[in-house]
Structure formats: C-alpha cells, structure tokens
Amino acid sequence: GQQVMQIPQYQHVQEGEDFTTYCNSSTTLSNIQWYKQRPGGHPVFLIQLVKSGEVKKQKRLTFQFGEAKKNSSLHITATQTTDVGTYFCAGRNFNKFYFGSGTKLNVKP
Amino acid sequence: DVKVTQSSRYLVKRTGEKVFLECVQDMDHENMFWYRQDPGLGLRLIYFSYDVKMKEKGDIPEGYSVSREKKERFSLILESASTNQTSMYLCASSLLQGVTGELFFGEGSRLTVL
Numbered sequence: 081g082q083q084v085m086q087i088p089q090y091q092h093v094q095e096g097e098d099f100t101t102y103c104n105s106s107t108t109l110s111n112i113q114w115y116k117q118r119p120g121g122h123p124v125f126l127i128q129l130v131k132s133g134e135v136k137k138q139k140r141l142t143f144q145f146g147e148a149k150k151n152s153s154l155h156i157t158a159t160q161t162t163d164v165g166t167y168f169c170a171g172r173n174f175n176k177f178y179f180g181s182g183t184k185l186n187v188k189p
Numbered sequence: 190d191v192k193v194t195q196s197s198r199y200l201v202k203r204t205g206e207k208v209f210l211e212c213v214q215d216m217d218h219e220n221m222f223w224y225r226q227d228p229g230l231g232l233r234l235i236y237f238s239y240d241v242k243m244k245e246k247g248d249i250p251e252g253y254s255v256s257r258e259k260k261e262r263f264s265l266i267l268e269s270a271s272t273n274q275t276s277m278y279l280c281a282s283s284l285l286q287g288v289t290g291e292l293f294f295g296e297g298s299r300l301t302v303l
Contacts, residue, residue: 089229113291122279123232125291168231170292176247177292179224181231 084171086180094188099156101183103169110172112145112152117182118165126154159187192216195280195295202302208267210298212280219284221263222292223247223255226277235278238263270302 086103093099103112111130115123127136129145129152136143142155152169166182196211214221220239224232224247234247236255244255252274256264263282267274278298283290 086231115292122294122297123292124294128291170232176234176237177222179232181229 084169084178084180086169086183088183089181090184090186092186092188093159095161096158099159099163099185100153101167101169101185102151102153103171103180104151105171105173105178106150107173108149110149110174112149112172113170113177114143114152114154115168115170116165117168121165123168156185159185161187161189163187193280193282193293193295195278195298197298198296200298200300202270202300204271204302206270206302208270208300208302210265210267210278210280210300212263212265212282212295213261214263214282214293215261216282216284216293217260218282218290218293219260220282220290221257222281222283223253223263223265224279224281225249226279226297232279235265267300270300272302274300275302276300 083106113128114126117123127143132149133147134145140157144153164187166184168182169180170177193214202208222237223235226232233249235253236247238244238257241260254266280295281292283292
C-alpha cells in the first residue's frame with residue numbers, strides 16, 4: 081500500500097545549526113504538505129507543494145518537492161529554540177493524505 | 190479562524206466499554222477525518238467523510254466506526270474498547286472536496302483503555 085517514509089526520526093541540534101528532514105513516497109504524489117506539531121500541541125499546517133521540482137521558502141524554512149513528485153524535504157537554516165517540535169510531511173494520492181512518521185527536532189540553546 | 194473542537198482532551202475507559210469521541214468544526218468544511226497518533230508511527234487515518242452520512246475507511250478502520258449526521262459533526266465510536274486502542278486521537282477538517290486543502294486539527298483526545 082501507499083507509504084510515506086520520513087527520516088530521521090529524531091534530530092538534536094545546537095541552536096544555530098541547520099536541520100533537514102526528508103520524505104519519500106512509494107508512489108507519485110499529487111502534492112505534499114508539511115505540518116509542525118509543538119510539544120503537547122496538534123499539527124499545524126506549514127505549506128503545500130504541488131509542482132514537480134517546486135521550491136518554496138518561509139523565512140528560514142526551505143521546502144522542496146522532487147522532480148518525480150515522490151520525495152520532499154524541509155530544511156531549516158540556523159535553528160532557534162522556537163523550532164522545537166515534530167515535523168510531518170503528508171503526501172496526497174487521490175483523496176487520501178499519507179503522513180510520514182515525523183521528525184522530532186530538539187534544539188539546545 | 191477555523192476551529193475544530195474535540196469534546197474530551199483526556200479519557201480513561203475500561204476494556205469492553207463503548208467510547209464516543211466527538212468532533213465539531215465551525216467553518217462549513219465538507220471533509221472531516223479521524224486519525225490516531227502513536228509514537229514512531231505518525232498519524233494513521235482511521236475514517237474520513239466527504240459529506241453528511243458519507244464515510245470511507247482509512248488505513249486502520251478495524252475496531253472503529255464513525256457517524257456524520259450533520260455537516261459540522263463527526264463522531265468516532267469504539268464499540269468495545271481494547272487496550273491496543275490506547276492512543277491520541279486527532280480530528281481534522283478541510284475545505285475542498287476532491288482538491289487538497291490544508292487540514293485543520295483539533296487539540297486531540299488522549300484515550301487510555303485499562
């Protein structure tokens with residue numbers, strides 16, 4: 081069945097270091113969304129990528145969608161303690177969202 | 190702002206009990222979803238609905254049922270709770286049918302089955 085694999089499961093960084101999480105799908109996706117879940121909170125939508133090869137930026141966050149629309153990445157430049165949380169990708173195939181298992185980011189001040 | 194409200198933040202139930210988890214959204218969204226979240230497994234879709242009285246199975250529907258009698262309300266039912274259903278349950282809604290809209294999540298309901 082449809083699967084979206086996400087790595088790494090955990091990442092511990094020093095404040096100011098960069099961070100990247102990767103998602104790979106077993107099949108081509110219509111689009112991919114990214115969510116952030118703060119500790120004790122619920123997932124909150126960050127962005128959606130639709131086009132093959134698309135790159136979008138939100139301040140220190142850069143999102144990429146692969147050419148084959150099977151993989152995506154989220155890169156955070158110069159992490160801050162406010163970036164702490166779990167980042168999920170969610171790939172869409174037809175009318176279903178398939179979530180990755182998430183990457184839990186811890187930022188040490 | 191869209192608001193998705195889940196009726197209970199924390200529940201403790203006994204094995205075999207019937208459990209109702211209620212979710213209400215206030216933005217007239219067509220789509221509603223129930224997920225469960227477990228460490229290391231991410232969010233797994235239990236059921237979803239695109240319209241009143243309409244439901245479709247997600248990836249892990251076994252042991253669950255749903256009800257959508259009104260557009261704003263989507264209920265998850267555990268007919269006979271079991272310990273392996275101890276989890277965080279997240280309700281979500283989205284605006285556009287057939288076209289991806291962002292998912293708006295509720296605060297979650299943490300269920301413990303003893």
